[in-house]
Amino acid sequence: MNPDPNEFFKNTVLRICSSLEVEKALWHSLLYVREHIPASQMSLHLYNPVTGIAETVAQATPGKYGRLSVKTHLSEKARRQVEAQRSQRLRRVNRVSDDPVAEEVSRYFGGAVQSALILDLVIEGRLIGVLTLHGEVGKTYTARHEQLFRLLNEPFAVALSNSMRQRELNKLKELLTDDNPYFQENEEAFSENEVVGADYGLRGVMEMARQVAPLESPVLLLGETGVGKELIASAVHRASPRRNGPLIKVNCGAIPDTLIDSELFGHEKGAFTGASSMKRGRFERADEGTIFLDEVAELSPEAQVRLLRVLQEKEIERVGAAETTHVDIRVIAATHRNLDGLVSMGRFRQDLLFRLKVFPIVIPPLRDRKGDIPSLVQHFVRIKSLDMKLGTIPPLAPGAMDKLMDYSWPGNVRELENAVERALILSGGKKPVFQEFDLGLKPGPKTKNVESLSLPTMDQAMADLMRKALVLAKGRVEGKGGAAEILGMHPMTLRNRMKKLGVPFGKKARAVYKSSAPSTVLNWPQVKK
Numbered sequence: 001m002n003p004d005p006n007e008f009f010k011n012t013v014l015r016i017c018s019s020l021e022v023e024k025a026l027w028h029s030l031l032y033v034r035e036h037i038p039a040s041q042m043s044l045h046l047y048n049p050v051t052g053i054a055e056t057v058a059q060a061t062p063g064k065y066g067r068l069s070v071k072t073h074l075s076e077k078a079r080r081q082v083e084a085q086r087s088q089r090l091r092r093v094n095r096v097s098d099d100p101v102a103e104e105v106s107r108y109f110g111g112a113v114q115s116a117l118i119l120d121l122v123i124e125g126r127l128i129g130v131l132t133l134h135g136e137v138g139k140t141y142t143a144r145h146e147q148l149f150r151l152l153n154e155p156f157a158v159a160l161s162n163s164m165r166q167r168e169l170n171k172l173k174e175l176l177t178d179d180n181p182y183f184q185e186n187e188e189a190f191s192e193n194e195v196v197g198a199d200y201g202l203r204g205v206m207e208m209a210r211q212v213a214p215l216e217s218p219v220l221l222l223g224e225t226g227v228g229k230e231l232i233a234s235a236v237h238r239a240s241p242r243r244n245g246p247l248i249k250v251n252c253g254a255i256p257d258t259l260i261d262s263e264l265f266g267h268e269k270g271a272f273t274g275a276s277s278m279k280r281g282r283f284e285r286a287d288e289g290t291i292f293l294d295e296v297a298e299l300s301p302e303a304q305v306r307l308l309r310v311l312q313e314k315e316i317e318r319v320g321a322a323e324t325t326h327v328d329i330r331v332i333a334a335t336h337r338n339l340d341g342l343v344s345m346g347r348f349r350q351d352l353l354f355r356l357k358v359f360p361i362v363i364p365p366l367r368d369r370k371g372d373i374p375s376l377v378q379h380f381v382r383i384k385s386l387d388m389k390l391g392t393i394p395p396l397a398p399g400a401m402d403k404l405m406d407y408s409w410p411g412n413v414r415e416l417e418n419a420v421e422r423a424l425i426l427s428g429g430k431k432p433v434f435q436e437f438d439l440g441l442k443p444g445p446k447t448k449n450v451e452s453l454s455l456p457t458m459d460q461a462m463a464d465l466m467r468k469a470l471v472l473a474k475g476r477v478e479g480k481g482g483a484a485e486i487l488g489m490h491p492m493t494l495r496n497r498m499k500k501l502g503v504p505f506g507k508k509a510r511a512v513y514k515s516s517a518p519s520t521v522l523n524w525p526q527v528k529k
């Protein structure tokens, strides 16, 4: 029986308004809609044209409904299709697989052989999301079905838009309640972001940071404690397309083993004693942004396995949850330890190291870039004087800078920062003479707080050489000027050795080698003698 369009519209709107939960409203609507249009499933999607991510947020079948967050990175072809079909707001397809966008989005749910009606939800010319109705196998939709379905644009656009607003509010509420310390950390990271020495002692580092920032590749920051690894991580995030997303820091060494799962992956309500409400983990909080895993070498073997899984699958499982959640994250890891050494001692997983060490950046210690000390001192004097409301920015006492330059700075930039602060406090802001430097700072022994490293093994030295050859060959293994030719080896033998030693090569790695200027070759991690 053909329903009167007005009746159909009115009755569906009543169902949409029957619940504040968009997934329940979708289900009620489906039960009514399928009395007039053949339908086995209805789903709601969002699309972000900047990231190219389509997200399925709710889905209903006659038997069940659910709120979801299943994200699909659309291929280039599908993204072009989204743009091309802007003028055609309703699409009727005989098989879901005939439509490049629907095919990719529904891959996760099956149903590629069903017919479908796909409606762009638009209000005041703005695309809010997409409503999809899946038919039954073998039954195609008619122009009449299309005409009825088109009527659902406005009510569903309003329902989806309200639901998304509510989701944003909940996210903010969570951030402000259970995530307060991280939120503050992030705010700080963004306001104090000047990298002193970017054009001088840290020029090589910043060049590498700039090269890798626009890519999605993981970054591994290596260097002694206090050299500025977190600062560089923040600089990479800010220069990346994810800059508007969160930068979530995890100090892997500071979380007790018993809490690490729930901290990183979150937990469901009632998952264990004390879990009185659902909590999102830090990976989930970093969704559409960057996660900074500081002191990554301190993770327990169990946590390393789970981290590897997140890096491979881009999925996490909250403690006590039956389902997995997709996360869209970029990983920056840091450590002051010698990860290769830890791998050979069996304390760090080799497969995890390969995943993290796609693009290593070594940050040199302060004693190796003394030229940065004057500008760092000036920088810290300025910001600390402002913090302390001294009302003036004091000059250094004569000779103080020479003493600062002579010192070996085992604690690196953080130690220098603290020394400046102490000197300003001692001088009381009146006579800013930096007396403490005269009294306390004697040139120390040339201490190195980086783990003492023995001679490289043959394998380490070979792997290092291969990476350098790949940078010079812009990632090409074979052919004229390729890494095999540079090293005087047969390409097949080189590939086998690189596989064995875990040196990344091939299409994906090529982009990274290509974007590394030959001048950065020397910045690959060196094994110190």
Ligand SMILES: Nc1ncnc2c1ncn2[C@@H]1O[C@H](COP(=O)(O)OP(=O)(O)OP(=O)(O)O)[C@@H](O)[C@H]1O
Pocket (backbone or CB within 6 Å): 192, 194, 195, 196, 197, 202, 223, 224, 225, 226, 227, 228, 229, 230, 231, 232, 294, 336, 379, 413, 414, 417
């Ligand atoms: N190049 C720099 N310019 C300005 N400030 C810097 C620089 N490098 C480090 N700092 C400051 O020194 C302090 C230590 O830096 P940061 O925390 O980034 O080091 P880290 O290597 O991550 O330390 P850790 O190994 O202890 O985690 C911070 O206050 C940071 O702002």
